[in-house]
Amino acid sequence: MSDAMVIEDLRDVTEKKSLFSPKDFFSNFGTLIGLVLVVLVITIIKPQFLGLENIFNLLRQTSINGLLALGMTFVVLTGGIDLSVGSIVGASGIYAALVAQHSELPWIVPVLVGVGIGFVLGSINGIVIARLRVPPFIATLGMLSIARGITYLASDARPVPGLSQGFLMIGGGSVGFIPIPVIILAVALVLCWLLLYRTKFGRYIYAVGGNETASKVSGVKVRSVVWASYMISGALAGLAGVVLTSRVSSGLAQAGTGYETDVIAAVVIGGTSLAGGRGRLWGTIVGFLIIGVMNNGLDMMAVSSYWQLIIKGTIIVVAAMMDSLNDSK
Amino acid sequence: MELLNMQGISKSFFKNKVLDNVHLKVKEGSVHALMGENGAGKSTLMKILAGVYKADSGEIFIDGQKVEILSPTAAQKLGIAMIHQELSALPEMTVAENIFLSREPGKLGLVDYKKMHEDTAVLMKTLKIDISSKKKMKELRVADQQMVEIAKAISLDARIIIMDEPTSAITDKEVDTLFEIIRSLTKQGKSIIYISHKMDEVFKICDEITILRDGSFIGTWPASELDDASLIKQMVGRELKDVFPKVDVPIGDNLIEIKNLSCHNQFEDISFNVRKGEILGVAGLVGSGRTEVMQTIFGLAPSDEGQIIFEGKVLNTKTPTDAIKHGIAFVTEDRKKEGIIPDMGVGQNVTLPFMSQFCSKFINQYLGFIVDRRKEADTIEKQIKALGIKTKSSKQTIASLSGGNQQKVILAKWLTGDPSVLILDEPTRGIDVGAKAEIYKLMCEFVSRGKAIIMVSSEMPEVMGMSDRIIVMSNRKLGGELNRSEFSQERIMDLAVSHL
Incomplete structure (x- = not known):
């Protein structure tokens, strides 16, 4: 038997990837090339797509999905999944709106309430998964339902209008010509990048997703790392809920419904492996940009939303397929 | 015919x-x-x-x-x-x-x-x-x-x-x-x-x-x-003593002592000690409970009874993190399942248990969790050289190395923390002869610094060639103990089946 292991090892040695193979180039930059192609095609059909105004509009739309995808990347890297992000967007958005109705409070109060709700719900996901050992798919599926229920309870399914001016600036305002949601996304991106690539916590995220047992043997506190990843996802979903509520200028109980599809799609298109341990943050960025460009571009081309669903679904499957083809080669 | x-x-x-x-x-x-x-x-x-x-x-x-x-x-x-x-x-x-x-x-x-x-x-x-x-x-x-x-x-x-x-x-x-x-x-x-x-x-x-x-x-x-x-x-193509470069090292005081350690259904009443400078071999049939004892010492599994005394103090290891802090390291039996993080680079595998060492002192007051990447890279380079790991760069994924090199990376990982007790579970399984000899040399070098090794091994030549003393487990109990002068395949086998 040990001979067999040696043989496997030998195969590995000879299969060592050279640093600049075309295959590597494709697996690293394939999605980026995809993004450029999509942009090119849409621009040829609708030249106004590349207008500055539309670009910022697109980025503003994408910021919600972007925030969620950043959090989802942490979770997926540990080998988990968070299906509850859309519902957490709804719950945090409603509570933020309820607080933002009190115009005497500064804008930061509803923001903190929204992010806090997301953080708490994410923490509950984390406890259920890391401590009580419920599979992530089931635990967050439960939260998807629970958080949506909370949202309806809080609002009695009625819109929550009349939000304070300061709060409305978060989703609708701009600094110069850059929309504030885009700035929020950029800041979140930098922080996530630092967390993932410059801290020991980031290293542990990759380690836990790559090999949980080996990480445990190496002294990594696996459960805490998993827990933290759901906290991050929850908190970012809370922030996304705040931005969304502010942008549509009222709290809506159904806000965020079904968002998890686009978010998971963005992460998968970005090349992060659902098995955990492998993936890049910049891949996720390209992933949510592709989704954003598609949504925006197909709208501009007046493609029916029914067709948009079919096109998006196909892209997700094709992206995952290319990833697994890359693996098996 | x-x-x-x-x-x-x-x-x-x-x-x-x-x-x-x-x-x-x-x-x-x-x-x-x-x-x-x-x-x-x-x-x-x-x-x-x-x-x-x-x-x-x-x-x-x-x-x-x-x-x-x-x-x-x-x-x-x-x-x-x-x-x-x-x-x-x-x-x-x-x-x-x-x-x-x-x-x-x-x-x-x-x-x-x-x-x-x-x-x-x-x-x-x-x-x-x-x-x-x-x-x-x-x-x-x-x-x-x-x-x-x-x-x-x-x-x-x-x-x-x-x-x-x-x-x-x-x-x-x-x-x-x-x-x-x-x-x-x-x-x-x-x-x-x-x-x-x-x-x-x-x-x-x-x-x-x-x-x-x-x-x-x-x-x-x-x-x-x-x-x-x-x-x-x-x-082997040569005499046995050339394969096992066992160097005699002066043996010092007790470093770790296991007293009446028991764990329900796993093992019963295990006692042994390891001294400074000593390689203790742990022999026995597959499934005799050797790995389970080591997992308990390392905090991967609980014990019902008994004590682990380390440098004179009772050790209470509930998690591997505790054990690592006290200077115990564990090279597991199944390299693929419990050893390597396959998609990570060689370097990141080396430093994983000791990331805190590489968190920058300079910005530590405010951002103690930020990794000082230069310090980390220096240590990785040093370890790759010290253990003779054959890799293109520290960023090459560990999965793409040969078994022998992977095992050296795992050893490098633990040696980075300068442990005083190294537990090795089947340290040369699936490794070619050359890499084996190198690992044996590293083991000798390690104990010569007044440290100790506990080596679980099913390979008779290895356990007899490298150990100063052998304890034999049999059916989840201690079968017996042999000093170097008493080593023979027959005696080890006799002890291995003594509780069956």
Whole structure:
């Protein structure tokens, strides 16, 4: 038997990837090339797509999905999944709106309430998964339902209008010509990048997703790392809920419904492996940009939303397929 | 008359020659031992015979007829069956279902369970094995699982049966049963190819011995013409003491002491000590509880009773994190499952347990969790050099290295924390001879600094060649202890079965 292991090892040695193979180039930059192609095609059909105004509009739309995808990347890297992000967007958005109705409070109060709700719900996901050992798919599926229920309870399914001016600036305002949601996304991106690539916590995220047992043997506190990843996802979903509520200028109980599809799609298109341990943050960025460009571009081309669903679904499957083809080669 | 004749078999895996012009002639009705160190090419040769791999060159004759074995099914049709060393049973299925896997009796895709269980019962009876056909595999002891594997191979009505380490997990009594079965098989004109490291067994049951070394054919002898010493010499190609560069190191005070450690269903009343400068070997059969004891010492599993005393203080390790803090390191048995983070680079694997060491002092006051990447890179470079790890860069993924190099990375990982006790569980499993020798040298160098090693090993030459003292576990209890002057394969085996 040990001979067999040696043989496997030998195969590995000879299969060592050279640093600049075309295959590597494709697996690293394939999605980026995809993004450029999509942009090119849409621009040829609708030249106004590349207008500055539309670009910022697109980025503003994408910021919600972007925030969620950043959090989802942490979770997926540990080998988990968070299906509850859309519902957490709804719950945090409603509570933020309820607080933002009190115009005497500064804008930061509803923001903190929204992010806090997301953080708490994410923490509950984390406890259920890391401590009580419920599979992530089931635990967050439960939260998807629970958080949506909370949202309806809080609002009695009625819109929550009349939000304070300061709060409305978060989703609708701009600094110069850059929309504030885009700035929020950029800041979140930098922080996530630092967390993932410059801290020991980031290293542990990759380690836990790559090999949980080996990480445990190496002294990594696996459960805490998993827990933290759901906290991050929850908190970012809370922030996304705040931005969304502010942008549509009222709290809506159904806000965020079904968002998890686009978010998971963005992460998968970005090349992060659902098995955990492998993936890049910049891949996720390209992933949510592709989704954003598609949504925006197909709208501009007046493609029916029914067709948009079919096109998006196909892209997700094709992206995952290319990833697994890359693996098996 | 030769039943099997393999002529001039060569096999390379991408430019690496694993077998080079190897011959194997097995007589009808004989037991033929195939011997060699790990990595000598035994398993590859057998996998070619079993149709798992295809030889690059060479010919195979059965009954003088040239045959092409292109798939495991083809091998099965030619009457070749292989009993794997590592059990390949499906744990959730019954004994009968395992034995008749992929050839279930019945029609139209429906399984005739009644016939299946009857046939299994008959088979078990003829082999004098007392195992119910309706039990699930996972409910059986390891030894019984192995007997089922053997029964399965026999039920295939094979003429050539390959047994790869068939006795690694069974007791003496069961070995006797197995040998009886083997003798009755050879009487029927069947041939057995027997792979084992246990020399007494080989001399007891085998008629002829073929020896491979580093993928080359060394020779075939009648078993009566060889003895232990000449066999080892042919297998290793040099005297034993050259392989194990054991250096005598002055032995100091107790470093770690285990007192009456027990864990329900895992092990009972284990006591031993390890001194500074000492390599303590832990021998015993597979499944005797050796790994479980080590996991408990390292905080991976709890204990019910007993104490671990480390440098004079009672140690309470609840998690590996605690154990690591106290300077205990654990190189696990299963490198792939418990050792490496496959997609991570060599460097990141090295520093994983000790990331806190690399968090920058400069910005520590505010951002203590930020990694000082220069400091980390320096340490990685140093460790790669110190252990002679062959890698293109520290960023190359560990999964792409050879087994020996992966193991060196794991050692480098633990040595980064400068531990005082190193626990090694089967440290050279699946590693080529060269890398083995390097690992042995590192072990000697480590204890010469007043540190200690606990080495669990199933390889007799290794455990006898490297240890200062050996404790032997038997059926989850302590079987006994031997000093270096008392080492012999027989005494270790006696102790290993003392509680069975």
